[in-house]
Amino acid sequence: xxxxxxxxxxxxxxxxxxxxxxxxxxxxxxxxxxxxxxxxxxxxxxxxxxxxxxxxxxxxxxxxxxxxxxxxxxxxxxxxxxxxxxxxxxxxxxxxxxxxxxxxxxxxxxxxxxxxxxxxxxxxxxxxxxxxxxxxxxxxxxxxxxxxxxxxxxxxxxxxxxxxxxxxxxxxxxxxxxxxxxxxxxxxxxxxxxxxxxxxx
Numbered sequence: 136x137x138x139x140x141x142x143x144x145x146x147x148x149x150x151x152x153x154x155x156x157x158x159x160x161x162x163x164x165x166x167x168x169x170x171x172x173x174x175x176x177x178x179x180x181x182x183x184x185x186x187x188x189x190x191x192x193x194x195x196x197x198x199x200x201x202x203x204x205x206x207x208x209x210x211x212x213x214x215x216x217x218x219x220x221x222x223x224x225x226x227x228x229x230x231x232x233x234x235x236x237x238x239x240x241x242x243x244x245x246x247x248x249x250x251x252x253x254x255x256x257x258x259x260x261x262x263x264x265x266x267x268x269x270x271x272x273x274x275x276x277x278x279x280x281x282x283x284x285x286x287x288x289x290x291x292x293x294x295x296x297x298x299x300x301x302x303x304x305x306x307x308x309x310x311x312x313x314x315x316x317x318x319x320x321x322x323x324x325x326x327x328x329x330x331x332x333x334x335x336x
Contacts, residue, residue, distance in 0.1 A: 137221050138173070139258070140165050142180040144215070150207035159202070159214065166218045176220030180258055181211045183226030183244075212251075222248060225259035225291075227277070234276040241280050257281055257288035263315030265304045267328040270316075274332050282336045290333060292317040294324065 148154040208214045228237050264270040281288040292301050295318040304314040319330045
């Protein structure tokens with residue numbers, strides 16, 4: 136349905152503008168190759184922004200990214216705008232703020248995204264926690280909010296596996312930072328407790 140050229144491409148550039156420009160050139164080349172053979176829409180998975188971020192600093196559609204600047208890019212939507220036929224977001228409730236606060240923040244974001252005139256999808260949702268019980272408020276605050284605003288969403292990880300963030304912390308080969316477990320199905324392919332909310336919505 137849509138080509139996701141790169142997932143969170145600025146994630147590992149650590150604010151290094153030289154690295155960010157190299158990533159941009161790579162995505163530009165990949166976009167050109169895709170368009171040679173396929174006319175389906177393209178996107179670049181963007182990280183979204185945390186609730187406490189300064190709107191004027193992080194919302195790229197307000198302050199356009201400039202490729203002749205030495206300042207680090209923090210507005211990934213503006214930086215990759217030319218490749219975004221569809222805007223795809225990863226707007227996690229990382230700090231587990233109350234649902235009312237999360238809703239207000241997302242409503243403001245969606246209103247501003249509408250000014251770009253492009254379809255919007257959430258292609259990663261529900262921040263991870265070490266266990267299903269502690270993940271319940273994240274499931275509720277995020278998914279109820281997306282449903283309320285009528286925006287399409289998918290989860291970040293469907294199945295338990297050996298990939299990062301896809302298995303219980305107790306099964307980690309090496310200690311994991313934060314102990315994130317983001318799968319919706321356990322290793323027996325059963326829906327984890329509380330995760331049935333995804334199907335109900």
